[in-house]
Amino acid sequence: AQSVTQLGSHVSVSEGALVLLRCNYSSSVPPYLFWYVQYPNQGLQLLLKYTSAATLVKGINGFEAEFKKSETSFHLTKPSAHMSDAAEYFCAVSFSGGYQKVTFGTGTKLQVIP
Amino acid sequence: KAGVTQTPRYLIKTRGQQVTLSCSPISGHRSVSWYQQTPGQGLQFLFEYFSETQRNKGNFPGRFSGRQFSNSRSEMNVSTLELGDSALYLCASSLNPSGREETQYFGPGTRLLVL
Numbered sequence: 067a068q069s070v071t072q073l074g075s076h077v078s079v080s081e082g083a084l085v086l087l088r089c090n091y092s093s094s095v096p097p098y099l100f101w102y103v104q105y106p107n108q109g110l111q112l113l114l115k116y117t118s119a120a121t122l123v124k125g126i127n128g129f130e131a132e133f134k135k136s137e138t139s140f141h142l143t144k145p146s147a148h149m150s151d152a153a154e155y156f157c158a159v160s161f162s163g164g165y166q167k168v169t170f171g172t173g174t175k176l177q178v179i180p
Numbered sequence: 181k182a183g184v185t186q187t188p189r190y191l192i193k194t195r196g197q198q199v200t201l202s203c204s205p206i207s208g209h210r211s212v213s214w215y216q217q218t219p220g221q222g223l224q225f226l227f228e229y230f231s232e233t234q235r236n237k238g239n240f241p242g243r244f245s246g247r248q249f250s251n252s253r254s255e256m257n258v259s260t261l262e263l264g265d266s267a268l269y270l271c272a273s274s275l276n277p278s279g280r281e282e283t284q285y286f287g288p289g290t291r292l293l294v295l
Contacts, residue, residue, distance in 0.1 A: 100283075109184070109270055109286035156223065160282075168213075168284065170223040 068093045070157045072171035080179050085129075085144040087174050089157030092138065098160040099140045100168070101131055105153045113155075116140060127151070152178045181207055184273050184287035192293045198259040201290045205252050205273030212254040213284065214246060217268040226269075229254055258292075266294045 073088040091097055098117050102110040114125025121133045131142045142155060157171040185204045193199050205212050214226040225238040229248035246256040252273075258265055268291050272284035 102286075107288070107291075109288045110272075110284075111286070112283050115283060168225065170215075172222045 068097065068159050068169055070099075070159050070169060070171040072155075072157050072174050074174055075172065076175045076177065078177040078179060079147045081149055082146050085142070085147045085151065085176065087142040087155050087157075087176065089131075089140045089142065089171060090138050091140060091157075091159050093159060099131075099133065100158040100160065101125065101129070101140075101142050102156045102158060102170075103127075103153050104156065104173075110156060113142070147176075147178045149178050149180065152176055184271055184285050186269075186271050186287040186290050188290060189288065190291050190293075192295065193261050194295050195261055195263060197261050198257060199261060199292060200255055200257045201269055201271075201292075203254045203256075203271030203273075203287060205254070205271075206275075206285055209273035209275050209285070210252050211274045211282075212248055212252065213272045213274075214254070214256050215270040215272065216240075217270055217289070218266075223270070226256065261294045263294050266292060268292075 069092045071090045079085055100115045101113040103113050104110045113129050114123045114131055116123050116133045124130045129144045131140050133140050154173045154175045156173045158168050160168045184206055187202045211230045213228040216224045216226055226240055227234055227246050228236040232248045243259045248254045268289045270289045271287045274282045274284045
């Protein structure tokens with residue numbers, strides 16, 4: 067069965083500091099991996115996705131993630147946190163079945179301290 | 181192109197009542213998925229529709245049902261509401277229903293409160 071684990075339900079960083087949100091996956095087939103962001107009272111918005119084309123994936127708002135098969139990880143990073151990055155972030159894995167089935171992690175709330 | 185829209189945005193019901201939520205996907209998208217989001221359980225998959233057919237269903241009781249119309253709009257219904265059904269219900273649409281790499285586009289959600 068496919069699953070994702072997000073380490074740390076809450077992460078706090080100072081404005082301008084590195085953002086690192088952790089995601090580990092479990093999949094019996096090559097996974098497709100996604101990071102979504104959710105701002106308060108809004109739906110989810112795609113930040114980036116890994117589809118096996120390149121291990122380092124660049125997304126919107128300066129975020130990027132690196133797929134590491136040996137570590138079964140897909141951590142999200144941003145070099146310098148901005149106040150507007152405060153939100154909840156979800157890692158997700160998509161697996162086969164003839165149609166799309168997506169499993170989301172439990173989410174990590176990012177707090178940015180001025 | 182307009183995004184995914186969900187109506188209503190907020191809803192208050194009492195236990196035992198039923199509720200119907202509506203979702204209009206992005207134009208041209210034929211796959212619609214529904215999720216329940218709660219602080220305790222996170223995001224849980226409810227079901228997915230494509231061409232008016234339910235193709236996949238999560239682990240929810242039969243009180244939760246849905247349907248999709250010929251124009252791809254979808255509704256979900258919850259009968260005999262329970263307090264635990266209080267949640268944010270998210271709808272997502274996608275273009276290619278068989279693509280694992282396909283991006284889902286989410287609506288703003290309907291926040292349901294059951295009293």
